[in-house]
Amino acid sequence: MTVAVDDDLWSAIGDPTRRRMLDLLLASGAGTATSLSEQLPVTRQAVAKHLGVLDRVGLVQATPAGRERRYQVDEVQLGRAVAQLGAVGNAWDARLRRIKQIAEAIQKNG
Amino acid sequence: MTVAVDDDLWSAIGDPTRRRMLDLLLASGAGTATSLSEQLPVTRQAVAKHLGVLDRVGLVQATPAGRERRYQVDEVQLGRAVAQLGAVGNAWDARLRRIKQIAEAIQKNG
């Protein structure tokens, strides 16, 4: 039973910088490439690229406002991503537990 | 409260091929680069590289056996990785819940 994972979603939240960006966006409600880059150890351009991939998988939405481009987290989609984290985690957890049981059974009978 | 994540561990299990490899190893108990590559859409060499990174972060252990090199999952370390998945998931889950509460409060008072 290999847990079905949306690979695009997963790899989107797989990048540590993107995770921090989502964290920052959630904390402050919204932000631009420039405002985010000020709170991160990377340049505005790098942040812009990341916002691009987050946008493509629907984890954030952009709202043009004047000369700015304000980004905001799509909580539903992020919820879906988080659920996948949980699903994969649970699947492996269950498998590990099963293996541990088998090991104990063997030890008992051996 | 940004959940502390071991970036090496995370990126090790972040790769979809490596996740499948861990799945396969857990399912069959052990395997070699060659045996794994037969069950994956990549070459033996690619698998060997992945086994290298999994080995470096301690997620698998190698046991030379004759002309083979048998790999096996270190369940403790994998457990640690899975726990991190859970931790990150929970952190975001909590934050999403908090935001939802705030949104509801605003709607009620506005």
Next chain:
DNA sequence: TGACACAGGCAACCATCGGTTGCGCATCAG
């Protein structure tokens, strides 16, 4: 024992990706 088969390591090469710098364009403020 000698010849062949097969697992695995090493190296070169390629595409993609995260990151950088540099530049040009648009928009807002004085």
Next chain:
DNA sequence: CTGATGCGCAACCGATGGTTGCCTGTGTCA
């Protein structure tokens, strides 16, 4: 109008996931 600022685009670089090709070492079998 002019300068500052926010953004997009392009070129470039290093790391990484992947490939093919080749060589070494270890079994196996006649």
